[in-house]
Amino acid sequence: MNRALKILLPLAVLGVGAGVWLTAPSKVDAARFEALTGNADAGQTIFTAAGCASCHHASGSDNKLLLSGGQAFASAFGTFYAPNISPSDAGIGGWSVVDLANAVKQGVGKAGEHLYPAFPYTAYTKMQDQQVADLHAYMQTLPPSDTASQPHDVGFPFNIRRSLGGWKLLFFSDDYVMTDLPEGVTERGRDLVETLGHCAECHTPRNAIGGLDTSRWMAGAPNPSGRGEIPGLTPTQLDWSATDVAYYLESGFTPDYDSVGGHMAEVVENFSKLTPEDREAVAAYVKALPASD
Template sequence: MVARFTRWLLCLVGIVLVGFAAFYFITRPSLLPQSHWAGLGDPDIRNGEMVFWAGGCTSCHAAPGAAGGAKLLLSGGLAVKSPFGTFHVPNISPDEKAGLGAWTLADFGNAIKRGVGKGGEHLYPAFPYGSYARMSDKDVNDLWGFLKTLPKSQNVAPAHELPFPFNIRLALGGWKFLYFNDQPRVVLANADDKVKRGQYLVEGPGHCGECHTSRDVLGGFVRDKWLGGAPNPEGKGQIPNITPGSKAVGSWSTADIVNYLETGFTPDYDSAGGTMAEVQQNIARLPASDREAIAAYLKAVPSR
């Protein structure tokens, strides 16, 4: 009887160990090799600045309340509340100790496109690498080059405040297994170059879906509700539906959308508010052709 119980216990332990090993193998951090980033050449700093504004880097990484030139000091410190706990946005200035000054292009690229930190750890998707994964290697290289021109900050952000089990980074591998990919969010038949450019901006660096798309209980996008609106992550109100099926944006012309992205004013003379005000100000820095491309894409996506 004892021998049978011992065999049963050993079998159970073996199954658990094999299961854990399989889980880790499937969900371990996946890095792009150093060779992936070789041969990109010197970064185009001007394009890097445009990627910077398209990506809204200052909206999270500048000190809360920063204005004007102070927004380029990416000292971090913003507290982002979520259903999973509070995330404290890190310093991404070129400071060698507190920021990214000791990082390489490969370190930065793996954070952007794989959601993996310099130490090989999974990053939390509060940093929208689920969208940034669609960025081109050139844009990542150019953005990295621009970031290195910005002022340094020695500020060290507090650690995230996450309850169990969300404080276990290993579990993020499971989240990535379920939700993380670099494929288009929607398939658009016969899309012209302008729509394709808009898709790249909205689904990639612009990460518009991070706020405008509903999520399930694990924080992954609900696939058939892309850009269809979602609860406000700040806790009050609703982030609007921005597909052609919405009552608001759906009735706007392409020119109306372009004007809104440039000036912040809607066709009925309302103005962008909340966090969208800062997003609009960032997009207003992009070339007019990019705002036109974003508008063309928003007119082409499936209605929700």
């Protein structure tokens, strides 16, 4: 028994050490951002396309740029509350460009903690460094709020932040899903759909522990709130033309003269502020999706 313990104990220590190392938060290389100067005008477009205000604006406020947070997002793992991301001490007022880059590209908070993927950094990770710098410059121009962020209501074992390091090993990648762009699909369209617009976060089904099932990319998914389904965007589910898609993103009206509802109304509000070329680029990507089961 003593001999077995002498063998197993060091192995256990090594195993724990390897687990701690593998699940440690990974940060961006700060040197990449030293020479960058953010452009607030460009950052406003990124902010709009990324839908930052849709989740983080103050509940019940008409000011969509007051990013005091508080909106609740129910899921199978608990309820997540959008934090304050206004430029104040209660928000991200003390954050540098590198701090913001760690959050949006690595899912790591200013204190070095793993962030829950209810925040779609799994999509934002593909943002270019200059885009992050521009976004940071714009967000510093917004009104501050001293409202404290509400803690998430997440039970065991999902409240163990370190476990997210293991989740990231399995599901966190900065690779594009549509790697080879079909004719007519631009990098801008892919950037808007897969990165900034993070469309797959709602329109792609997930596995039992919340990882996106990229084999069923954009094929529709259960609503995380437990109410209803989020429709698929592949040709199997959506027979709209590219013109229909672009017009819907501008006006909120479907080809059947129905109107947008739910959280998608926020998405349309954001995309209606982009250029017609941007909406056409998104439509081209959607129409290039492969059929699904």
